[in-house]
Amino acid sequence: MATSQRRDQPLTIGTAGHIDHGKTALINALTGKNTDRLPEERSRGISIELGYAPLTLPSGRHLSVVDVPGHERFVRTMVAGASGIDLFLMCVAADDGVMPQTREHLAVLRQLGVSAGVVAVTKADIGEPELAAEEASELLPGIEVVPVSALAGTGLDELLAALDRAAEGLHGRADADGPVRLHLDRSFTLKGIGTVVTGTLWSGSIGQGDSVRVLPLGLDARVRSVQVHDQPVERAAAGQRVALNLVGVGWRELGRGDVVSSADGDELAPTYLIDAALSLEPGARPLPRGKRVHVHHGTREAPARVVPLEGEELRPGAPRYAQLRLEAPLVPLPGDRVIVRQLAPPDTVGGGVVIDAHPRKHGPSAEVVERLRALERGEQPPRPEPEQAPEPDLQPEPLDEVALQMAALLRSDGQEPRTDNELAEAVELSTGDADRRLRRLVQAGQAVRVGRNLHFHPEPLAELVARVVALCERQGSVTIASVRDELGTSRKYAQALLEHLDGEKVTRRVGDAHMLRAR
Numbered sequence: 001m002a003t004s005q006r007r008d009q010p011l012t013i014g015t016a017g018h019i020d021h022g023k024t025a026l027i028n029a030l031t032g033k034n035t036d037r038l039p040e041e042r043s044r045g046i047s048i049e050l051g052y053a054p055l056t057l058p059s060g061r062h063l064s065v066v067d068v069p070g071h072e073r074f075v076r077t078m079v080a081g082a083s084g085i086d087l088f089l090m091c092v093a094a095d096d097g098v099m100p101q102t103r104e105h106l107a108v109l110r111q112l113g114v115s116a117g118v119v120a121v122t123k124a125d126i127g128e129p130e131l132a133a134e135e136a137s138e139l140l141p142g143i144e145v146v147p148v149s150a151l152a153g154t155g156l157d158e159l160l161a162a163l164d165r166a167a168e169g170l171h172g173r174a175d176a177d178g179p180v181r182l183h184l185d186r187s188f189t190l191k192g193i194g195t196v197v198t199g200t201l202w203s204g205s206i207g208q209g210d211s212v213r214v215l216p217l218g219l220d221a222r223v224r225s226v227q228v229h230d231q232p233v234e235r236a237a238a239g240q241r242v243a244l245n246l247v248g249v250g251w252r253e254l255g256r257g258d259v260v261s262s263a264d265g266d267e268l269a270p271t272y273l274i275d276a277a278l279s280l281e282p283g284a285r286p287l288p289r290g291k292r293v294h295v296h297h298g299t300r301e302a303p304a305r306v307v308p309l310e311g312e313e314l315r316p317g318a319p320r321y322a323q324l325r326l327e328a329p330l331v332p333l334p335g336d337r338v339i340v341r342q343l344a345p346p347d348t349v350g351g352g353v354v355i356d357a358h359p360r361k362h363g364p365s366a367e368v369v370e371r372l373r374a375l376e377r378g379e380q381p382p383r384p385e386p387e388q389a390p391e392p393d394l395q396p397e398p399l400d401e402v403a404l405q406m407a408a409l410l411r412s413d414g415q416e417p418r419t420d421n422e423l424a425e426a427v428e429l430s431t432g433d434a435d436r437r438l439r440r441l442v443q444a445g446q447a448v449r450v451g452r453n454l455h456f457h458p459e460p461l462a463e464l465v466a467r468v469v470a471l472c473e474r475q476g477s478v479t480i481a482s483v484r485d486e487l488g489t490s491r492k493y494a495q496a497l498l499e500h501l502d503g504e505k506v507t508r509r510v511g512d513a514h515m516l517r518a519r
Ligand SMILES: Nc1nc2c(ncn2[C@@H]2O[C@H](COP(=O)(O)OP(=O)(O)OP(=O)(O)O)[C@@H](O)[C@H]2O)c(=O)[nH]1
Pocket: 017, 018, 019, 020, 021, 022, 023, 024, 025, 026, 045, 046, 047, 048, 068, 069, 070, 071, 091, 122, 123, 124, 125, 126, 148, 149, 150, 151, 152
């Protein structure tokens, strides 16, 4: 029966809310699982990475929980975690009320089209739950608000019942008939097992023995085994949290943002251009033609220039068409949601729906708008002839294949990347040609220059930075030697990292010591 099928369908729920508002403690109280796994998370008492736990509601409905960090510097991680969810658990602390990331996470959820959920007023044992509940109701009209205390264990049954009501009738956004799409959030290796990747399966199904292709690089691999929440299964269905053991590809070659699809499918392809219907958040500054933003899709993000296709600039209000000219590839399909964040100060300013995932490069014209309207109506208008006069360029050329290879090498080098010269040698380029591509990779957010002759992939670098900051917090200050010992790395990398942190004004050098700057 349709209703029982719907009930059986697993859903993914994401936490949301400001830093320290008790998200992780609440998930621990509900599931018995501490989703803060990293030593830095435990020593600093904040979430850095996404955490996962299974949760069964009183009705028997199965949920996968994605616990996100609330820190303002980790909103991009929150967006990656929220991109596959069906409903939210917004946490507002009784003693703090609605705060900036309460609003920003809500903007992300709204732009992703996630409208079902529950508000938990956390830490109800302290503060004034009534006041926080009132603020939350104003912000999220029509959403149930439940006071809870993870510490005292109160309100948990009421919260579970409210979650069941919110989940009632939700189909889940997963699409069993769509192409295989697993948006990865992690890649790691297990002794005796090899490469393991995890993510949320947006559509299709993946089973043992399947041949898959990992985009955007197009790496081929075979699925040796599949798990759903640590349980081996033969096939995983859309909507589930999935772990794959892959053969034929190294764990360092893959990472957050990659998309596992089937080897023979041709529906998914990386793109550098997206035509989308974008809407800006109330109060956001207008986006003029050529404005540089960050576009998030799935677990991936890319810098881009915005080209409004209706009018001079995008303003808050009704959705308007715009072309996003990406500096690094995304892997979207029409109908997918994207989030748009401004670079400085970092903030979520809008989002929208992909209308054409592989448009031509074009500016505004009546013909373009007409075509996008037709696509939105589900028609298949013919592709327009290429423009006679080419669009004036707003950006450098997209990353070429060699540049993407270089980014992949940096990612696979992880926390101890080869030097710029060694990188040039590996892709058989002169240092001049390699430098040019490295500069493009830096612009595109695919590499970070560290010290004089090193580049890091941003993800391993972010982890290192978090570890050094944690060490500074524990010890007051650090030296090259103490960072080298803490990271178990060589002096070369420790020194380059500290120079980088000084340069980024995270730390300040005093003699041989480096200490955190006040925020
Ligand atoms: N009194 C009281 N304190 C709580 C409760 N829940 C959490 N806390 C405390 O609040 C602090 C933050 O809790 P977390 O669960 O780590 O908060 P979070 O929202 O996950 O934080 P981030 O992931 O960093 O955004 C910790 O010191 C908890 O012990 C509660 O119900 N009552």
